[in-house]
Amino acid sequence: xxxxxxxxxxxxxxxxxxxxxxxxxxxxxxxxxxxxxxxxxxxxxxxxxxxxxxxxxxxxxxxxxxxxxxxxxxxxxxxxxxxxxxxxxxxxxxxxxxxxxxxxxxxxxxxxxxxxxxxxxxxxxxxxxxxxxxxxxxxxxxxxxxxxxxxxxxxxxxxxxxxxxxxxxxxxxxxxxxxxxxxxxxxxxxxxxxxxxxxxxxxxxxxxxxxxxxxxxxxxxxxxxxxxxxxxxxxxxxxxxxxxxxxxxxxxxxxxxxxxxxxxxxxxxxxxxxxxxxxxxxxxxx
Amino acid sequence: xxxxxxxxxxxxxxxxxxxxxxxxxxxxxxxxxxxxxxxxxxxxxxxxxxxxxxxxxxxxxxxxxxxxxxxxxxxxxxxxxxxxxxxxxxxxxxxxxxxxxxxxxxxxxxxxxxxxxxxxxxxxxxx
Numbered sequence: 008x009x010x011x012x013x014x015x016x017x018x019x020x021x022x023x024x025x026x027x028x029x030x031x032x033x034x035x036x037x038x039x040x041x042x043x044x045x046x047x048x049x050x051x052x053x054x055x056x057x058x059x060x061x062x063x064x065x066x067x068x069x070x071x072x073x074x075x076x077x078x079x080x081x082x083x084x085x086x087x088x089x090x091x092x093x094x095x096x097x098x099x100x101x102x103x104x105x106x107x108x109x110x111x112x113x114x115x116x117x118x119x120x121x122x123x124x125x126x127x128x129x130x131x132x133x134x135x136x137x138x139x140x141x142x143x144x145x146x147x148x149x150x151x152x153x154x155x156x157x158x159x160x161x162x163x164x165x166x167x168x169x170x171x172x173x174x175x176x177x178x179x180x181x182x183x184x185x186x187x188x189x190x191x192x193x194x195x196x197x198x199x200x201x202x203x204x205x206x207x208x209x210x211x212x213x214x215x216x217x218x219x220x221x222x223x224x225x226x227x228x229x230x231x232x233x234x235x236x237x238x239x240x241x242x243x244x245x246x247x248x249x250x251x252x253x254x255x256x257x258x259x260x261x262x263x264x265x266x267x268x269x270x271x272x273x274x275x276x277x278x279x280x281x282x283x284x285x286x287x288x289x290x291x292x293x
Numbered sequence: 294x295x296x297x298x299x300x301x302x303x304x305x306x307x308x309x310x311x312x313x314x315x316x317x318x319x320x321x322x323x324x325x326x327x328x329x330x331x332x333x334x335x336x337x338x339x340x341x342x343x344x345x346x347x348x349x350x351x352x353x354x355x356x357x358x359x360x361x362x363x364x365x366x367x368x369x370x371x372x373x374x375x376x377x378x379x380x381x382x383x384x385x386x387x388x389x390x391x392x393x394x395x396x397x398x399x400x401x402x403x404x405x406x407x408x409x410x411x412x413x414x415x416x417x418x419x420x
Contacts, residue, residue: 180337
């Protein structure tokens with residue numbers, strides 16, 4: 008299997024924050040979600056991939072090319088979508104094409120026009136006149152016009168309404184349908200995107216918590232529920248995280264540990280629940 | 294073929310796909326050598342992960358219901374429906390064996406057991 012993105016032992020130190028030994032690989036033809044609480048290092052990781060920050064250690068390969076030594080070549084294959092658009096506000100959509108296309112030898116004008124029609128973007132509009140969802144689609148239209156093989160999106164869904172989120176999901180799944188394109192996106196996770204991701208890389212406080220298939224990730228944990236008196240010392244010790252309240256408790260427990268508690272209610276955990284419980288580091292709260 | 298994914302059933306999505314494909318084979322809706330929907334297209338249409346559909350198709354292949362032809366897709370095996378019937382009959386046998394064991398423990402005579410089965414059969418046809 009060809010890997011479109013390989014990150015090995017990536018490290019970066021800031022004064023108050025460290026990213027430690029982050030490693031993951033994204034094969035061709037799949038979608039990977041980069042998840043973790045705010046400030047956990049998702050955007051830092053993406054910036055390091057894009058060489059917008061200098062790394063302190065490790066290795067990054069985009070389609071087999073080193074992201075620094077072969078930066079130009081690697082970026083010709085790369086499409087990027089940020090939370091806020093990176094075009095000049097006063098540009099008309101046609102000027103966006105003029106300014107961006109010169110950087111990409113593979114740029115196809117017909118394709119750009121086709122994408123604008125598909126996304127209902129008027130070519131004469133100025134960037135600042137477009138809604139947030141439209142601006143995101145404009146960034147995607149650019150990436151598709153030079154047939155970017157790997158798409159990296161940083162928090163693409165933040166600030167989007169459910170309709171635009173659903174459209175984005177649709178666009179991404181069409182993008183990877185031919186098996187020749189891959190997507191890496193960071194997000195605070197919402198249910199709909201949770202369904203479409205093939206792989207999950209979970210970074211917590213600068214450390215890699217998990218990287219692998221989403222089904223495997225979800226299967227690692229279960230939610231155990233019961234009344235307050237059923238919360239035994241054994242369960243407390245084995246639980247990754249516990250939340251107690253006057254009428255009972257909820258605990259995140261490793262799937263292999265749940266055998267001992269089969270008399271209690273055991274449910275599958277959502278990605279959201281796993282992130283919430285694992286980042287609280289077992290602290291109780293009410 | 295109809296494929297519907299439920300988000301509240303608690304059954305994993307790959308399992309839901311497997312069950313529905315099996316049901317379609319057994320009912321004859323999917324015939325021998327008929328192709329299953331393309332893996333990536335199905336993932337796109339249902340808005341689910343490609344890996345989830347891959348898992349469903351791989352397990353169906355391992356269980357002998359479909360065969361995967363590289364580059365062409367997934368096809369229903371000749372013996373798909375036959376195999377499914379065998380599996381179901383096996384399930385019936387196991388269930389009945391359990392019932393018999395329980396009846397022995399309860400000292401239930403065989404005629405009573407037969408009668409119970411008849412009543413249950415009748416009750417279920419009413420549905």
